Amino acid sequence: MKTLTDKQRRLWEFILGYYEEYSQFPSYADMQEEFGYxxxxxxxxxxxxxxxxxxxxxxxRGNYDIHPTKRSQLEGFYPGIPVKGRIAAGGMHEAISENLGHLPVEIYPEKSDHYFALIVDGESMIEADIRDGDYIIIDPREPSDGEIGAILYDGETTLKTIRKKPDGITLQPENPAFEPIHITPGEWERVQVFGTFVGKAWKKGGNWGLIFRSG
Incomplete structure (x- = not known):
């Protein structure tokens, strides 16, 4: 703590205390009110x-978290996996970017600290056991053929199985009630990949757990 100024130290201690009480990072408004800025x-x-x-x-942009090397100062509390928004599993819908707190679960090893969670809206992926309201875990890497990807296309988000073909990419739903989405190679440059689905969180009896996709 000697490396911090007095004001930085007081803010740091406030952040730790807020985490321990609310299980998430304080907002700018919370910090302004606390210190009277x-x-x-x-x-x-x-x-x-x-x-x-x-x-x-x-x-x-503007969003922070406890550095992995400083988590020991939380007296055993692990802030969990950040929930960064919602993703459509149905028709594509406008992207929602939010700070929705954290899932109180921990992923090992430490190299997986970059994982984040999204909340699913819709039923297009039910045959992959991904349902409306599920918390899914995303690894921020481009999905391989046959993996489930979270993408932003023309300003809208969707969660679909990625099928790579010579004539482009197919976003394949895992529910026969929904139609696939075809993207040509020329259109692929308009796609932003959020990451690859690797598992989901579940809650039972007041406790949270994780289940990861095999294969």
Missing amino acids: SSSNSIYQHLASLEKKNYLTKHS
């Missing part, structure tokens, strides 16, 4: 300093 600029500067000193890690 009239704008978020001072908070932003302190967070940037904490990131440079490896107390925090930045996972998207």
Whole structure:
């Protein structure tokens, strides 16, 4: 803690306490109110300093998390897997980018800390045992042929099995009630890949667990 200024240290201690009480990172409004700042600029500067000193890690614009090397200071609490939004498993719908907290589960080994979760909207993937309201775990890498990918296409999101063919890509639903989506090679450049489905979280009796896709 000697590497922090007094203001940085107080903010760091507030973040730790907030995590332990609410299981998620405090909002800018929470931090402004706690320290009486009239704008978020001072908070932003302190967070940037904490990131440079490896107390925090930045996972998207303006969004931070506890750095893996500092999690021991949470007195055994692991913040969990960040829930970054919702994904359509049905017709494609407008992307939703949110900070929806964390799933209170831990993935080993540490190299998997980059995984994140999305909430499923729709029933197009039920034969892959992915249902409306499920929390799915995403590895931020491009899916191989036959894997399930989370993608953004023309400003809309979808979750589908990826079928790579000579004439392009097919986004294949796992429900016969839904039609596949065909994307030509020229259109593929308009696709942003969020990642590959690797498992999902489930809750039973008040406890959370993980199940990973085999193969």
